[in-house]
Each structure stands twice: as C-alpha cells, then as structure tokens.
Amino acid sequence: MSTARDTTRAEFEQLALPQLDAMYGVALRLTRNPAEAEDLVQDAMVRAYRFWNTFKQGTSVKAWLFTILRNTFINGYHQSNRRRSARADLASQLPSLGSQAALGQASAPTGGPDAMMSERVTRERIVTALEAIPEDYRMAVILADLEGLAYKEIAEIMDCPIGTVMSRLHRGRRLLYKLLLDHAVELGWIERETSNENAKTIDFATYRNRGSA
C-alpha cells in the first residue's frame, strides 16, 4: 500500500516538480500577484498529485499540468471583478506606455530585441504589457512564447479549437506590439518610420507631446 504511494510520489517528484518554475511563471502572469500565484500553483500541484493516476505517461506533463493550472485558476481565482480590472488596466496602460514615444530617439535599428532584453526595465515593461492584455490572449501568448508549446497543446489546455488559438495568439501579440512599440522605438529596436502608423492608432497624447517637445 505504501509502495504504490511511494511510487506515485517518486514519479511526481521526477516529472511534475521540475515544472514548478514554469507553473509559477504562468500563474504569476495569470494572477498578477505573487502571493496569489503561489496559492494557485500550490492548489494546482496538489490537485495534480491527487489525480496523478490520470496522467498518461509519455504525453506532455507540462501541458497536463497547465491544464490543471488553468482550470484551477478559472474555478477558484477567477472572479468577475478581476476580469473587469484587467480591462481597466489595459485602458490605463495604453496612454502611459504610449507617451514614452514622445521621448523616443530615432536611432539605427540594432540586431533585434535580444541585445537589449537583459535590462530589467525592459523585462518589467514586457511583463506589465503582458499582464495588461485580456486573459485569453495572455494565456495563449504565454503558452506559445514563454513556454514554447505547440498549437495542439495550447488548444488542449485552453479547451478550444486550434483556429481560436491562432487568432488569440495573433491578437495578443498585436496588442503587445502596440503596448511595447514606443519602448522598442525608444531603445532603437524598431525604426520610427515603420512604427508611426501604429503609434497613431494607440495614443493621441503621444502626438500632442511630440508637438510640444
């Protein structure tokens, strides 16, 4: 009797626990709050442990765990007021992020984001933007771009067709691009010419500022 449990524990520690960082990373972006993220991961992992026998060996443990994480989040951590506050966040993010463009110096494009990304400011900027976009988009983008999962896995986790995954990804990234654009221009990742049109669509304050600057 104890042997079966010990086997379960050993398997769980070997396969599931290494995903703890990834679980926490996703939870943090979903809850936008470290304490809540810890609670969420804790709940999800305990649930996963209880239902470990339903995990099919050989399939992606990451996808399986993320499914549980998402369900746990939706069931327990997902109140309607949170959704509303996400919208409010997005609305408030747009002008403040956009206004950065006023200070943007047009400079030669560099070799892409990699060179600059080590900066903490940049990381915070990206994280803030990520947390500002709607939850479904955010989840799709996190799973694809932070966790490197395939469409099929994302579709399973989010319980939706692959087409939906693609459109959420597309829109999510598009929103992020807009939110991050000015920062990117500022740091010279993106040429101003290509960015102007997009900047106009998100923030008029940018243009007013630019006029006075």
Add this chain to the structure above:
Amino acid sequence: MTTHDRSECSTIAPVLQAYIDHELTGTEQERVAGHIDACSDCRATTSEQLWVRAALRSIERDRAPNSLRLRLAETLDREDREGKKDAARASSLEQAPPQPPWGVEPNQPPWGVEPNQPPWGVEPNQPPWGVEPNQPPWGVEPNQPSETLDRKDRRNPQPVIGRTRPSFGHHVWGAVQSSLKGGLAMIPAAAVGLALFFLTRSDTETPPLVVSLDPSSVADGSTPNPKNQATHLENERGIAPRPRRVELVDARIDRANSAEPQRGAQLRYRVVDRDGASGRHVIDRQRPAGGPSPLGVPVAFGGERLLLGHAEDGLPFIHFERDGVAHWVSFEGRWPQATPMGAMADDESFAVLFDVIVHQASFDATRR
C-alpha cells in the same frame, strides 16, 4: 510597391499565423515564405508577430520561490500520510496505539500544536516522539531480556558502553519493515541507543571540551563550543559530522490559540552538505521552557542537557532547553526523504541536527 498578386494574400492569411509559429509542413512553409518575400503587408504582420515572440522569449523567467517549494513538499507529505492512514484503516489491521506511560497527552505533541495546522507537518494525532513505550529507549533487542533494563533505569539511563553490535543495521532494517506493517516504529530506540552510546561515552570518558570561537575567551571557559565536541566524536566514534553549512532560512512566530496557550516560534534552517548538492531543512520549534518533555535519551553535549529521540514517523529529534526556551529540533517533512529506508536510523541524521545546534551555539557565542 508590391509586385505580387494581392489576391494571394487571402489564401495566405489562414496559414500565416501557423507559418509564424512554424506549425506548417516544409512545402507549405516555403510557399508562405515566398509570398511574404513579395508582399510587404504580410511581411509587416509577420515581423510584428515575430518581434513580440522574440521579445517574450528573451525575458528572464520567474523562478518559483523557495517558500512555495517548501510549502508544496509539506502538503505532499501530508497527502501521503493521509493516504497511508486511509490505507491502514482499510487494511483493518489497526491496533489501538499504546498509551505512553509518562503522562503526556498522547494526541498532542509536547507543546500542543494545533491539530488542524501542523506547522511543519508533525503528524497531528501522534506524539511526535513516539518511541515504542515497551522498548527501553536505548534499543536493547527485545529478544535478549537479560539486557533489558527496567523502567526506573529508563528514566535515568546509564551509559551503555559497548552495547552496539555489528548486526545493528540488519536489526534496524527488520524493525523498519515491521514498523511499516502497522506497528509503531521500534527502530528509534535502537538509534537512540547508538547515539547515546557515542555521546555519553564522550561525556564520561573525556571532560567536555570547553573552547570558544574566540580564542580570548578560552581561558574563562564560559563559552562551550560543541563544535569541538563534535570533532571529538568523529575521532572517537566515527560519527563524522562533516563540515556543513547551516543557513537560517526563515523564522516565524506562532500565535497563541486555544490549543496553544503560549506563543512560540519556529526557525527553519537549511543544512547544506559539503558538496553543496543537497540541502535538508531542519526546524527548530521553540516554546517557553518548562513544558512537558518528550521521551528521549538524555545526553550531555556542549555543556547542555539534550534529549535525543525519534518521532512517530521516524523523524529524529533533539529536545533541549536553553535560556528559558525549549527547543525541539527536527527535520522538516517526510522521513526518510530521498534516503533508503535502511538509513533511517543512521546516527548521521543526528549529526545534521547537531550541526544546527552547534550553529546556534556559535551564533549565541558571538553575540555574547
């Protein structure tokens, strides 16, 4: 500006996203690539998406905080115990646990941690010292009654020089196996016996070494340095307390409540092996001195009186009182953790606990 057929965009659009994420087959991937080369609109969309993806991929990942790891390990331990309890109930082999004869309420740990919230996983309904009461605590084999000491002696044990045997490991292993079949753990007694042997011997044969971290205070001899004593143990008995690093991980105050009338505290230490590979956690639960003592074997160490014992689940513990505070030093979580069952009663585990006590004593010494 673009030279391609614009109508092609409509056929590309459904697969453009899949192209961006490399979800297409080789030939499809090439077809879309060809279109993108010619079409600036699709190229802009693609580069936008790819840029965001690259940006996200480049950021540093969050790591789960240690507090979460510890908490999770603790919860899994609890899950395991509950699962085991259920299994034991189902097997209907359950026997009523023997009442400890020394009068501490059996359903409470010595200082009555609230049963619903075992702070670091003390089995709530079991006395954490859990030595089989019918066994003399220094582990005389039950089938050798000539060596069994009576109860009076148990309260005031004599040094048991030379009692350990080469077959100790086998005996322990047998005891572990039998304890897993539903009985109370009997091995602790044997392990305590072994530790007692080492420690009392060092205490009785050699005057306690009194050295301080600070050479200037050696003369007055007021500051005991258990570290030296540990070294002595190594030379004498091969306990080999390897140099480990002891770090204080966190501390927490336990509030008084109905089950626990007095405030207490818990200090959590991480003991890192020399290789730095593994770090076991040791909890020092502190309560005001004067409460009931767990059943253990009294041992003199560094000028202090310690009680060594094993909890119900085999966790070795050391109990002592210092400066009006009772300490219950034990490992966190399930026991044994990654170690094979046979190593359960190894005196090495006590050595880790001693390291923590030594660390505390050294710290106290530097503060004086």
